[in-house]
Amino acid sequence: MSNEIISWIEISKKALINNINIMRSRVKPGVKIMAVVKANAYGHGLIETATIAAVNGVDFFGVNCLDEALRLRSAKIKTPVLVLGYTPLARLKDAVSHDISLTVYNAESINRLQETAAKYKKNARVHIKVETGLNRQGVEAQNLRDFLLRVKSKKNIEVEGISTHYANIEDTTEHTYAKKQVENFKEACELFNREEIAFKYRHTACTAAAILFDEVHFEMIRLGIGLYGLWPSKETKISAYERKINEFNLMPVMKWKSIIAQVKTVEANSCIGYGCSDFVTQNSKIAIIPTGYYDGYDRKLSNSGYVIIKGRRAPVLGRICMNMFIVDVTNIEGVKCEDEVLLLGSDGEDSVSAETLASKIGTINYEVVTRINETLPRIVTE
Ligand SMILES: Cc1ncc(COP(=O)(O)O)c(C=O)c1O
Structure with a gap:
């Protein structure tokens, strides 16, 4: 190690690749893996982590904000990127011009995205986040149809994905609430079908959900903590053990x-x-x-x-x-x-x-x- 620094973080490439492979083995062939690299890749270093992950089986990156996405692009990382958090209306042009996918759930974002995309003569790629029980970001069930009709009317907007996020998987070994969210999500997906809105990816699973429930892998999983070799919680470990999912040798990175x-x-x-x-x-x-x-x-x-x-x-x-x-x-x-x-x-x-x-x-x-x-x-x- 350099003798010129007094405090530093070491990132094990071997451990990171091991964790990607373990999570990959958990899902069926064809299911995409999104590496959640927000918050400086959970403190591991955004560019250091993404550079390794991009060439070792990760299909998508999930970031919190546009600036993180643009840092990936500046580092010449060409893997698709989804902004998971909110993008201010005034920054939508940067997302469109750099081909960054956006999480959307507001009419205001859709309207401005259409104008921006038309101006740049490009398609804006969006992932519609549906509210299923976390009561954080997302379109509520009662507003979903109107929202979808609005999206459908905007010809420069391409629906790349549908997503939701679980409220209560890590904190418990009793997963009734999460199962209810899955039902709500499936109902939302049916509405997309009824309104003939095409999409490529349904994604709901964070690390705990991806480890515990095969049925929520859909077309993509979103992995944060597990990629870094850490278990989401003691309860997730116990739940995995109860389900005889014992082969998980996550290595802290x-x-x-x-x-x-x-x-x-x-x-x-x-x-x-x-x-x-x-x-x-x-x-x-x-x-x-x-x-x-x-x-x-x-x-x-x-x-x-x-x-x-x-x-x-x-x-x-x-x-x-x-x-x-x-x-x-x-x-x-x-x-x-x-x-x-x-x-x-x-x-x-x-x-x-x-x-x-x-x-x-x-x-x-x-x-x-x-x-x-x-x-x-x-x-x-x-
Ligand atoms: C929307 C979303 N998806 C996925 C994740 C990844 O979760 P985990 O680190 O538990 O895998 C997070 C993390 O906070 C998140 O906010």
């Missing part, structure tokens, strides 16, 4: 590393860090890690996190600061300045998982990885 900036000894009963929130009861050796909450190392890990140095756990002492924190290395032999420190990931012997960090700070693994500051270098290994 990310490691977060830093180095030691200083090693020093402190006397017994010394306070450590801001607020004197910690102290040592014996003569101790401490190490300063130049990574902090600005980088995404959550302040709630104060006095409770741990890192791995030379294969051994070093507990966090005191508060996480903006740009650094302190660990206890009393029991680790030979620790010195610029030794490598593992903040997240496995070193083969021991690990700090995203789930461990999530449970310590009261959140989910998704948030742990996505909140790692975009400015840290992402380095592809293998």
Whole structure:
């Protein structure tokens, strides 16, 4: 590793390809895979991740916003891209001119898209999002027919897909609510058929749905967390186990590393860090890690996190600061300045998982990885 950086993310190409292949083996041949690379590819690095995925079996990219889509295009990634979030009316022209597909559910977007597409003499490609129970983005069932008639009347608009998103798959092992959403989705698709609106892809499945329910794979699945080698939740793991879906060896793609900036000894009963929130009861050796909450190392890990140095756990002492924190290395032999420190990931012997960090700070693994500051270098290994 470069000896010029103090905190960085390593992305395992091997793990990413493994996860794509595992998810690919879950679906029938012909089902497309959309890699959800929004939020800087869940913190893994948008371009670094997409560059690997684009040539290893991914058919589509899902991003949150147009700027993420345009970054993919600037990196010469030609794979189809769908914006999953909202695109402001004033930016629709950028989507049309760069052949970016858009998620739509508002009459305003449809009207402006038609004008824009006509002006550019192109077709605007849209995926109509239908509301089936999450009550987030989507056309409500009672408005769907009018919406479809509006779309049908706009000749420069091509319906590429129909989508919805599940409210309650990851949080439970009881999937009645999700099944009701599937029924609602199928009813919506029938309306498309009745109104003779052609589409290529129906897509509803996030990682948990794709793992658990074959019947929701339709023509495309949308994979986020699983691609990065993380399980959506404990409940999803239990549900998979109950369904005897045991072959899933997802490999975490990310490691977060830093180095030691200083090693020093402190006397017994010394306070450590801001607020004197910690102290040592014996003569101790401490190490300063130049990574902090600005980088995404959550302040709630104060006095409770741990890192791995030379294969051994070093507990966090005191508060996480903006740009650094302190660990206890009393029991680790030979620790010195610029030794490598593992903040997240496995070193083969021991690990700090995203789930461990999530449970310590009261959140989910998704948030742990996505909140790692975009400015840290992402380095592809293998
Ligand atoms: C619309 C949509 N589809 C798919 C996904 C991917 O979900 P997961 O990361 O659980 O696979 C997300 C993630 O938030 C999403 O918002």
